[in-house]
Amino acid sequence: MRSSLLIMTMLLGSGLGACTQTSPPPAAADVPAGVSPLAQARIQMREVAAEAGGSNSTTLTDRDGNALPLLEPAFITTSDIASVAVGTDGHNGQDTLVLRFTDAAAPRILAATEARVGKRVAFTIGDQVLNVAVIAGPFAQSMQVTGLDGSDEAHRLFTEITGKAP
Incomplete structure (x- = not known):
């Protein structure tokens, strides 16, 4: 099974709340400036249900082809995102997506x-499950998506989300 990481950081002076901690979070000044997502990007984060078939769940397929029941409603959506940027994972130097949330959200x-x-959560764009991870600590200001299939995927997703080239 393909292992992917989703790192979520608070970018407050208080430190890291992460799904999978592989490196310290970037300092707020190190987070690249971003671009607003397109309204139609359909970015969501939902909790993974313990079992399929509930009336308040949607089933998508993960990258390995496994059915993944996701609880509705999503607790993060496109409208919660102020900006998206391509960043760099400080641990391995690979490109990541960095999402900053609105102050209201x-x-x-x-x-x-x-x-x-x-609990397990899934980060999705449209009907594509990008990552599934366990939340190790709370976050509020931003998150970093790692474990992507290289720079090409990070750049493709950025363009899909924002309608702009990185």
Whole structure:
């Protein structure tokens, strides 16, 4: 099974809340400037259901072809995202996606991630599951998506989300 990472960081002075911690979070000044996502990008983060078939779940297929039941509603959506940028993973130097959340969404995202510590979540764009990870700590201001299939995928996703070249 393909292993992917999704790192989520708070970018506040208080440190890291991560799904999978592989390196320290970038300092707020190190996060690249971003571009607003397209409204039609359909970015979502949802909790993975314990089993399929619930009335409040949607089933998508992960990168390995496995059915993945996701609870509705999503706790992060495109409208919660202020900007998207291509960044660099400080641990391995690979390109990542960095999403900054709106100030209005941050308290709700913090509450949602606090409630989901230890639970599996899926980050999706449209019907494509990019990553599945376990939330190790809450976050509110931004998150970094790692474990992508190289720079080409990071750049393709950035363009898909923003309509612009990185």
